[in-house]
Amino acid sequence: KRTVGIVVAAGTGTRSGSATPKQYAPLGGRAMVAHSVAAFAAHPGVDTVIVVIGGDQEEAARAALGDVTLVPGGVTRRESVLAGLEAVAASGGAQRVLIHDAARPFLPAAVIDSLLAALETHGGAVPVMPVADTLAFGADHLGDVVPRDRLVRVQTPQAFVFSDIMAAHRNWPADREATDDAQIARAAGIVVALVEGSLMLEKVTYPDDFAAAEAKIAASSH
Numbered sequence: 001k002r003t004v005g006i007v008v009a010a011g012t013g014t015r016s017g018s019a020t021p022k023q024y025a026p027l028g029g030r031a032m033v034a035h036s037v038a039a040f041a042a043h044p045g046v047d048t049v050i051v052v053i054g055g056d057q058e059e060a061a062r063a064a065l066g067d068v069t070l071v072p073g074g075v076t077r078r079e080s081v082l083a084g085l086e087a088v089a090a091s092g093g094a095q096r097v098l099i100h101d102a103a104r105p106f107l108p109a110a111v112i113d114s115l116l117a118a119l120e121t122h123g124g125a126v127p128v129m130p131v132a133d134t135l136a137f138g139a140d141h142l143g144d145v146v147p148r149d150r151l152v153r154v155q156t157p158q159a160f161v162f163s164d165i166m167a168a169h170r171n172w173p174a175d176r177e178a179t180d181d182a183q184i185a186r187a188a189g190i191v192v193a194l195v196e197g198s199l200m201l202e203k204v205t206y207p208d209d210f211a212a213a214e215a216k217i218a219a220s221s222h
């Protein structure tokens, strides 16, 4: 089954506090985005990798990634994913697609294994983690607590049958945003399986996250 990994890297990364978009900032000796691209490329279940980049990022992306297919993204993450999916469709389509945030650089092969296994019986699959903290509404003061025992934190990569997620994205209203692709899949009636996520997949968003990410690299190389 032809399987394409799409890495979305077209964000501006304004929350990271870095001058260059965070996905090109160095992490463990290479650009952040290069880590997940390498993880996809090294996985025997993934045939092709494409990277969705911002309009002014081509030079940085080429320098970081070398000879990989680059696709221009959109203003929002959802638009960037749609651009990536359309690029897959235009280049002959695929059976399966894995959609991943460049901001989650450490992509364990075991998670890809679980996702592809779940796709044998489901239209979609996502890695999830439990919620450890108390969750509550918070505005001026602390509000009501939200019971956490039935909640999960949803990570990427998110895996889908390509034709299903392509149709779901095309049918999603252009004036409505979504923070991930599983919610777009669900809106189209795709049943999304849950597989075990990983602490390695935590998103690198804020300046402090870079230090934590460097520590993960140091720990995993010993």
Ligand code: C5P
Residues within 6 Å of the ligand: 008, 009, 010, 011, 012, 013, 023, 052, 073, 074, 075, 076, 077, 078, 080, 081, 100, 101, 102, 103, 104, 203, 205
């Ligand atoms: O900003 P956030 O961390 O939620 O972005 C998640 C991922 O989506 C990042 O890898 C970012 O580069 C990507 N993105 C994108 N196009 C956008 C906005 C975000 O590809 N317009």
